[in-house]
Amino acid sequence: MKKGCKIPLIIVGTIIGAFILLAIIISIFPPSEEKKQKMAQAKIEFKQDYESLKKSFRELEEAKKELKELKEAERKKAMPKNSIKKIFGVAKKPDDSGIVRIYYTETHCSIDYRFFPLGLFLKYESELGVKLAPKIKKLYETDDQIMTLSIDVISPFQDKYGNITWGLVVSFGFTRGIFNRINWSRFLDNNLLKVAEDVTWYRTP
Structure with a gap:
C-alpha cells in the first residue's frame, strides 16, 4: 500500500477503535437518560463524520487518478511532436x-x-x-x-x-x-x- 493511503486508514482505524472502547465502557457503567441522549447524538455525529471522511478519501483517490490520467495524456500529446522533430x-x-x-x-x-x-x-x-x-x-x-x-x-x-x-x-x-x-x-x-x-x-x- 502506498504511503499516501496509510494516513486516512489510520485515522479511520483510530475512530473505530475509540467507538469500540466507548461501547465497552457503556456496558460496564450504564449511562443516565441524559447521557443516553447525548451519546445517541454523538453516535449520529460520528456516523456523519465517518461518512464525510470516506467521501473525502474517495475524492482524494479520484483526484489522484485524474491527475495521473492528465499527465499521461500530456505525455502522449508530446510524443507525436517529438517524433516529427x-x-x-x-x-x-x-x-x-x-x-x-x-x-x-x-x-x-x-x-x-x-x-x-x-x-x-x-x-x-x-x-x-x-x-x-x-x-x-x-x-x-x-x-x-x-x-x-x-x-x-x-x-x-x-x-x-x-x-x-x-x-x-x-x-x-x-x-x-x-x-x-x-x-x-x-x-x-x-x-x-x-x-x-x-x-x-x-x-x-
Whole structure:
C-alpha cells in the first residue's frame, strides 16, 4: 500500500477503535437518560463524520487518478511532436535546415521548415524535393493518424550588399491519399512539388 493511503486508514482505524472502547465502557457503567441522549447524538455525529471522511478519501483517490490520467495524456500529446522533430530535424544553427515551428492535431500537422539550399547541382524546387520527400514518406509510415500535412518553406535571401534575410518561399500540402498513390520505389524525390497540392510560390529563390 502506498504511503499516501496509510494516513486516512489510520485515522479511520483510530475512530473505530475509540467507538469500540466507548461501547465497552457503556456496558460496564450504564449511562443516565441524559447521557443516553447525548451519546445517541454523538453516535449520529460520528456516523456523519465517518461518512464525510470516506467521501473525502474517495475524492482524494479520484483526484489522484485524474491527475495521473492528465499527465499521461500530456505525455502522449508530446510524443507525436517529438517524433516529427526527429524525422525532419530541428534548425539550431544559422545555416541549418529543419523545423522552426510545428503545430500538431490528431490528424493534421503544420510545419514551418527552414531550408538552406546548397545550390550546387539542383534547382531549388528539385533540391527541396530531395530533402523533404523521404521525410514526408517516413512521417506517413510512422504515424497512421496523420491525414493532412502542410509545410511553409523559409529560405535565406542575400541582397547586393551581402545582407541575408529569411523569408517565406513556398508552401504546399500533402495528404495520405497522395502518399498512398505514389509508387515510392520508383518515385523521383525531386518531383515532390509536382505531386503536392496547393503549391503557392511567394518569392523566386
